[in-house]
Amino acid sequence: MPKVVFLHPDLGIGGAERAVIDAALALNSQGHEVEFVTAHHDPKHCFQETRDGNFKVTVAGDWLPRHILGRMYAVCAYVRMIYAAIYLVFFSKKPADIIFCDQISACLPILKFSPAKTLFYCHFPDMLLAKRNSFLKRIYRAPIDWVEEWTTGMADVVLVNSKFTASVFKETFTSLSKLEPAVLYPVSDFSAFNKPIDDSGESFIPAHKNLVFLSINRYERKKNLALAIQAFGQLKDKLSKAVGDSTHLIMAGGYDERVTENVEHYLELRRLCDKLSINDDVTFLRSISDAEKRNLLDKCDCLLYTPDREHFGIVPIEAMYMKCPVIACNSGGPLETVVDGKTGYLREGRPDQFAEAMEKIVSDPKQTKTFGENGRKHIMDKFSFKTYTDQLNSVISDLMKKP
Known part of the structure; x- marks a missing residue:
């Protein structure tokens, strides 16, 4: 060979x-x-x-x-x-x-x-x-x-x-x-995703939160991470206080202290949360391990994939394999991987568009579960x-x- x-x-x-x-x-x-x-x-x-x-x-x-x-x-x-x-x-x-x-x-x-x-x-x-x-x-x-x-x-x-x-x-x-x-x-080689899920990801999610959105991407401006935070802020404004208080956002991604942009953009996103008064509703994680990523995808209710015209995007593939619905921009690679209305939603890269799709996830848990099942089957059929x-x-x- x-x-x-x-x-x-x-x-x-x-x-x-x-x-x-x-x-x-x-x-x-x-x-x-x-x-x-x-x-x-x-x-x-x-x-x-x-x-x-x-x-x-x-x-x-x-x-x-x-x-x-x-x-x-x-x-x-x-x-x-x-x-x-x-x-x-x-x-x-x-x-x-x-x-x-x-x-x-x-x-x-x-x-x-x-x-x-x-x-x-x-x-x-x-x-x-x-x-x-x-x-x-x-x-x-x-x-x-x-x-x-x-x-x-x-x-x-x-x-x-x-x-x-x-x-x-x-x-x-x-x-x-x-x-x-x-x-x-x-x-991806999904064999690692088939390992038993432990509870290491639970510490990232506050106990009183019942519905959790997740973003996984490097802390780079081109990844459009602010879209997830802005959309989450708009979603909170739409929900009743009880439902809003039980909804959470986790921002996770690659972070390297040697890369100036990683450091600067992380701080920019923290300031954006402060501006929108959602600090208590957003958790930031940096450079998570494979096991932590797997656990987060298992425990969270929906992935927010924010890059516009992304050339492919492996995280939505991993999310759907883990039965986690995906909301992504309707451009680039996600057009080839995410099935709108079946495994998640494809929307324009605007906060109001993402917030509207997120509200659907919140309001219909049964459909969200169906999206998850559809996503696993879709990945097994098309991306084994x-x-x-x-x-x-x-x-x-x-x-x-x-x-």
Whole structure:
């Protein structure tokens, strides 16, 4: 079986990290030798599979700066990833047969010096995520965007995480019009979700709260987390005092003290709760463990998924598997995963729209339970880990046959 090495910028806690770890689990289950090379890995801030010995993890280039005086994050990320690629190609003891690279394509020219075949997994074009709110920012991003497009086309195979991302890929990388990326939904290994649920999540929920909404996402502004808080505030205004007092919101997500935006946005959200006078009705959790996430999804009544035009979104998949209804924005990946009126609700990304859907959850517990049952069946039918494993294994086998 071929050796597959995953080259990833930062093995922390996030959707991209979860996606590559699940890909590694899928390939490992088929007998492939799998390991990771990354520019950063903190055993205190990572998914369990990368610290419990399941996979070999090699860190290369963590001494390189993440930014220069609070600026040039993208350039530094490129340099760190290129350094990790140099280590992988020229200094690793056993060469790889397949290199699975994601997020940053700038390292692909270096990988061409290796006899290994290259697979690039595009979560979303980075150039569309970057801000260009000044003339200098536009000048700064221009060469970075060009490098991203040019190097993405150097991969032997390109995968994307949804049909939505595939369409954006074609619209964005116009010079790669002949390249047809294949869609591989990043489906989780649900075996961990089948473990017995303990009571570790109950301490997060005040005893007098009967209905709990949950948001799980990194503390980043692009995740639109304020929408959940604003919608919850509007919902509280609509409900009677008795029902409102028994309703709660939990904000949980990835948080890294090294990332300035994580720290700033967390404080912004706390101030928003204070402004809306809902501090006692909102619990903030940072960098929860897999077990805590599983328990929260089991005990909470509805997931609020707030990113707009999200390229895929693995958390709604996990929530539906745990029979937790989902309210999400009617754009991007959730259009392919959440069935409106059957497994939850799809709404415009406005507080009043989310609050209206949340009120339906509050007012009809029987329908909420039906949504949960529908969600589990939907995931088992459309997003099983076996189907995902077979598809990814087929991609690897076909890639190995390429001359």
